[in-house]
Amino acid sequence: MIAPVDRTPLPREFFDRPVLEVAPDLLGRILVRTTPDGPIAVRLTEVEAYDGENDPGSHAYRGRTARNGVMFGPPGYVYVYFTYGMWFCMNLVCGPEGRASAVLLRAGEIVEGAELARKRRLSARNDKELAKGPARLATALDVARDLDGTDACAPGDTPLRILTGTPITSDQVRNGPRTGVAGDGGVHPWRFWVANDPTVSPYRAHVPRRRRS
Numbered sequence: 001m002i003a004p005v006d007r008t009p010l011p012r013e014f015f016d017r018p019v020l021e022v023a024p025d026l027l028g029r030i031l032v033r034t035t036p037d038g039p040i041a042v043r044l045t046e047v048e049a050y051d052g053e054n055d056p057g058s059h060a061y062r063g064r065t066a067r068n069g070v071m072f073g074p075p076g077y078v079y080v081y082f083t084y085g086m087w088f089c090m091n092l093v094c095g096p097e098g099r100a101s102a103v104l105l106r107a108g109e110i111v112e113g114a115e116l117a118r119k120r121r122l123s124a125r126n127d128k129e130l131a132k133g134p135a136r137l138a139t140a141l142d143v144a145r146d147l148d149g150t151d152a153c154a155p156g157d158t159p160l161r162i163l164t165g166t167p168i169t170s171d172q173v174r175n176g177p178r179t180g181v182a183g184d185g186g187v188h189p190w191r192f193w194v195a196n197d198p199t200v201s202p203y204r205a206h207v208p209r210r211r212r213s
Helices: 018-024 113-118 134-140 185-188
Strands: 006-007 031-033 038-050 078-083 087-093 102-112 162-163 173-176 190-192
Touching: 018 038, 031 102, 031 113, 038 113, 038 134, 038 162, 087 134, 102 113, 102 134, 102 190, 134 173
Parallel strands: none
Antiparallel strands: 006 162, 031 038, 031 162, 038 102, 038 190, 078 087, 087 102, 173 190
């Protein structure tokens, strides 16, 4: 079960701020996924900020599309995308409505419902690996495209909710380049993580994908 932490849901105002303020402030917060089999909760330990049309690494860099529409607001909504033809990843939208920005949830510690997460992450060698990486986190929490556009700040029962948890102190926050981002967007040190936390995923620079002959 979740340790004694603040279980108050984060209000929409929390997300209605610049993405570079929201991203590190999400570390230590608790994301709760409600499933038919029970809740699964993860303490966030690694995130990445994406700043919309100002950010070459963002899905919204070239404007609004059917895929990235949720990123344009309102804040506090969940943006889910499909990548590499295999995996889902989830983001939390932030900033003022109409200006696309979001925080990618990269990794965390499963603190409730580990037995449910294990059933979805059979390849994990231990519980520290259950949500160690953005696709693993989404898989462990049973997050797929049908949750794109979910309001994580809505009152009442919702599939996804962010609790206050225990925020990380500034001296425990680290930052560096985002994982796997190419080109001009690769230079931004907008990946944030909890220092020395075993659930944080390893950094990997962008490697161009080779075309099949």
